[in-house]
Amino acid sequence: MSGWRTQRNRQSIWLYGAIGLLVLFVGIAFIGQLAGSGGDGDGPGASATPSAPPNSVAISIASSNTKEAWLHQAVEAFNLAAQTDGNLQVGGKPVFVGIVQEEIDGKPVDYRSGTMVSDTLSGKIQPTILSPGEESWIAKFEREWSAVKGGDPITADQPVVVRTPLVVAMWQSRARALDCWPVPGPGCTWKALRDLATSQDGWGSVGHPEWRSFRFGYGFFGESNSGTLAVISMCSVGLSKDAALTVADVEPTNDCGRFIADLEVAKVHSGKSDVWLLDKMTGGGPEYLDAVVTYESNVIARNRSAAGSLREPLVSVYPQDGTIVVGHPYAILDGASWVTAEQVQGADIFRNYLLSRDQQQKVLELGLRPADTAVPLGAPIDPSLGANPDANLVALPVPETLVIDRIGEVWHRIRKHAVIAVVFDKSGSMSGTKITAAVRGAQAFVGRMDGEDRLMWVPFDDGIYPGANGRVADVREELVSEIAGTSAAGGTALYDAVLFAYEELSKVRASEGDVHRYGIVVLSDGQDQNSQRTLSQLEAALQPSEGDPAGIQIHTIAIGEDADENVLRKIAGAAHGRYWKVDVESQVVVVYTDIAAYF
Numbered sequence: 001m002s003g004w005r006t007q008r009n010r011q012s013i014w015l016y017g018a019i020g021l022l023v024l025f026v027g028i029a030f031i032g033q034l035a036g037s038g039g040d041g042d043g044p045g046a047s048a049t050p051s052a053p054p055n056s057v058a059i060s061i062a063s064s065n066t067k068e069a070w071l072h073q074a075v076e077a078f079n080l081a082a083q084t085d086g087n088l089q090v091g092g093k094p095v096f097v098g099i100v101q102e103e104i105d106g107k108p109v110d111y112r113s114g115t116m117v118s119d120t121l122s123g124k125i126q127p128t129i130l131s132p133g134e135e136s137w138i139a140k141f142e143r144e145w146s147a148v149k150g151g152d153p154i155t156a157d158q159p160v161v162v163r164t165p166l167v168v169a170m171w172q173s174r175a176r177a178l179d180c181w182p183v184p185g186p187g188c189t190w191k192a193l194r195d196l197a198t199s200q201d202g203w204g205s206v207g208h209p210e211w212r213s214f215r216f217g218y219g220f221f222g223e224s225n226s227g228t229l230a231v232i233s234m235c236s237v238g239l240s241k242d243a244a245l246t247v248a249d250v251e252p253t254n255d256c257g258r259f260i261a262d263l264e265v266a267k268v269h270s271g272k273s274d275v276w277l278l279d280k281m282t283g284g285g286p287e288y289l290d291a292v293v294t295y296e297s298n299v300i301a302r303n304r305s306a307a308g309s310l311r312e313p314l315v316s317v318y319p320q321d322g323t324i325v326v327g328h329p330y331a332i333l334d335g336a337s338w339v340t341a342e343q344v345q346g347a348d349i350f351r352n353y354l355l356s357r358d359q360q361q362k363v364l365e366l367g368l369r370p371a372d373t374a375v376p377l378g379a380p381i382d383p384s385l386g387a388n389p390d391a392n393l394v395a396l397p398v399p400e401t402l403v404i405d406r407i408g409e410v411w412h413r414i415r416k417h418a419v420i421a422v423v424f425d426k427s428g429s430m431s432g433t434k435i436t437a438a439v440r441g442a443q444a445f446v447g448r449m450d451g452e453d454r455l456m457w458v459p460f461d462d463g464i465y466p467g468a469n470g471r472v473a474d475v476r477e478e479l480v481s482e483i484a485g486t487s488a489a490g491g492t493a494l495y496d497a498v499l500f501a502y503e504e505l506s507k508v509r510a511s512e513g514d515v516h517r518y519g520i521v522v523l524s525d526g527q528d529q530n531s532q533r534t535l536s537q538l539e540a541a542l543q544p545s546e547g548d549p550a551g552i553q554i555h556t557i558a559i560g561e562d563a564d565e566n567v568l569r570k571i572a573g574a575a576h577g578r579y580w581k582v583d584v585e586s587q588v589v590v591v592y593t594d595i596a597a598y599f
Helices: 013-029 065-081 113-122 136-148 172-177 190-198 202-206 225-238 255-264 274-284 296-306 341-354 357-365 401-414 433-448 472-484 494-515 535-547 565-574 585-596
Strands: 057-063 093-104 107-110 129-131 160-171 267-269 291-295 314-317 325-329 418-425 454-460 469-471 517-524 552-559 579-582
Touching (some): 057 065, 057 113, 057 341, 065 093, 065 160, 065 325, 065 341, 065 357, 093 113, 093 341, 113 136, 113 225, 129 136, 129 325, 129 341, 136 401, 160 172, 160 225, 160 296, 190 202, 190 225, 190 255, 225 255, 225 401, 255 401, 274 291, 274 296, 291 296, 296 314, 418 433, 418 494, 433 552, 433 585, 454 472, 454 494, 469 472, 494 535, 494 552, 517 565, 535 565, 552 565, 552 585, 579 585
Parallel strands (some): 057 093, 057 129, 418 454, 418 517, 517 552
Antiparallel strands (some): 160 291, 160 314, 160 325, 454 469
16 A cells, blocks of 8 residues: 655765655655545545654645646655745644545546535545545535535635546547548537437448447446536537536436437446546457547546557547536545644645646646646647647636536436456355445445346356346335345356356347447456366357457456466456456445445
8 A cells, every 4th residue: 555755854965865765666656645634534535544744734635636747756855845945834834745546446546526426425535635536516516515514615715626528439530520630520529429329320421331320438427527428518518508507407308318318328438437448449449449538638648558459549529619628626624523723734835836837837748727827839739649728719618516416317218238248256165254344335236227228137157047137126125135135155156157147148238239238247266167068168169259249248257366367357358347356345335335336
């Protein structure tokens, strides 16, 4: 686990130099999970807080992951400078900044905006500063805090420290076909994407029948900031409204709901992170995904990191009927009980440091747009890396948080719903705490699914025992009860169980087509010893899925040390899903809950 970088002033030159080397070494592993000035606990976003240097003012920041690279270098430089620079001290004590992180896939990463807000409200983390990926998250945080705790957790101004526009990342050839690159023409719009999504001719409607249908991806509403903003943009454009939306504007049956539903037709991937979607897009190539909603900075970063392996560049599409230019606010929780007056002063000092000309220039160097408009745009925001600094940005307003909540309700109702098989290992080796944790995880998964989704319960040992199956709204209670009654016994027929679920879902897809998204969630703790069919037969069955992004997506969970990780990785990789490794039973609920966001 990562910890605080520590450094002390010493008059002795050799000792100071030694400590400087220590700072450099620890810097490699720095910025792990930090729970404010004194919080602790287990699970995402919380950890035992290591000691800050003696005689320092320790503050912490929970920040959105879009600006992770910039913030980390800024914190490292600030903590080093504060040891000797009186302007970075409070009453002669250096200010020391830590970064609060959450855990995703077993790795500490900077926060997603929605999780940052919920973890702070629940007390799981106690940061001094919140800096989500868009300003409306602070309004949502303040509203929910006031409703539950009373009072205002933030009384000071909340300046924006960086900006980046929401864009549609698209292969260069596709963007040119839509008159969106290198300069977006007037026809480069969300409405053009909607027409492409709903056209029976697909790309043939713009002169490229060889590209077939339009394949689109964006993050899960409420989990992914870019996905949430994408749906807000669709609703606003559908209503042709330049002013901020109201609750009364948002209905599933009006132009807001219909516009979102039309683009859902083309959606083949969702997920908790637009970065994961970009991984799938660049890994699968143009025939796999045509476009993903993300940020301009992510397009730049992807072209930088994968330029040698990309068949053609990714470029930023700036819709001319509106997009959201995201501002990342810096909000000091000066009204929270765990933040002291001294920490507020320290947070003020760190804010001024981030807004300094030097740090704002570094914002640009990392592909973000400075909050300081006096800093001229330039490389790497340029066409060579898929960004146009001179593109016309038609800014859409972000509505109030109650309106965003209403848009989310509409999205859940009209989005492309899923048909999912829950394949669950109940073999004898699962007995004890493993089966208890796995049951709770599967029940949490059922609880997260929408009422219009359909679930199939497929527990297995050396046999397969299909259970409750149907629309979640109709079978939720039955499913939860059936899962609770699952007992551990018998051997392991993993291949047979996955193939059974795959064949059952293939029948549904053949009958009902791609009006649904299809998936399998597999949990297992052991190696297959009892299947009638073999791994090669399973791989042969999954082979058609490798080039079919709209096909059956499989997520696999390995629990315990005896799980066949190689096989579970292979199954997930062949079917466009993710592999998850769970070492601690308490993580099972978190993983199942996370997987729900991929559907």
